[in-house]
């Protein structure tokens with residue numbers, strides 16, 4: 001199996017000399033092509049920090065991150081932004097759509113930047129939006145569509161150039177339960193039908209149960225990982241059991 005992501009002894013320390021905070025402490029992780037991996041853990045455990053390092057949004061303090069054979073900890077400037085655009089796809093909680101661009105322009109953005117010709121871009125936009133059920137919305141602006149539709153626009157933008165790795169941080173965080181389920185089914189579908197490799201941070205056990213594997217982080221360290229064996233229902237139970245063992249997130253009262 002091809003390694004898409006390899007994280008070696010990753011350390012992230014925030015703050016200066018007087019006030020240091022170790023948000024990640026020697027994280028080791030390998031993600032293979034075609035995996036749909038969830039990252040869980042109590043609030044403040046380091047989930048977003050890990051995703052931000054892998055996203056190249058923030059720099060690691062120590063350790064190494066290799067994505068599709070490239071050591072991204074060594075990339076800088078244009079090389080880093082080219083890598084990000086070509087190899088990674090992003091889905092955020094707050095959608096991150098540009099309000100002044102139409103749905104179509106938002107989705108085409110990564111391809112426009114890569115100087116692909118107009119006809120080819122149109123074909124790709126058509127294909128992905130038909131699949132995600134938003135083809136009829138192409139000429140609308142973000143303020144004219146619902147939260148669930150916005151997130152499908154963001155997912156289309158993330159998926160359009162078939163990135164090596166799709167990164168999602170709480171993608172269902174701002175959605176109602178029906179839209180959440182639709183998005184998760186879309187991601188599950190892209191994973192199973194097109195072999196997309198997805199890494200999703202979530203604090204929601206139900207969302208995590210759509211993954212094939214879930215890793216749990218506690219205090220910046222890898223605590224446990226669980227694999228989906230048969231049904232989503234038994235996987236959900238296992239995730240909930242681990243979450244309550246971990247503490248935090250809904251268990252503060254106990």
Ligand SMILES: Nc1ncnc2c1ncn2[C@@H]1O[C@H](COP(=O)(O)OP(=O)(O)O)[C@@H](O)[C@H]1O
Nearest residue numbers: 014015021023042043044045046047048049050
């Ligand atoms: N930019 C930052 N500067 C200082 N501390 C930070 C910064 N970002 C996150 N932290 C701290 O690092 C820890 C992990 O944060 P984060 O990765 O956002 O957690 P999670 O996503 O699991 O809720 C928290 O204690 C948080 O306060």
Ligand SMILES: [Mg+2]
Nearest residue numbers: 047048049201
């Ligand atoms: Mg977070």
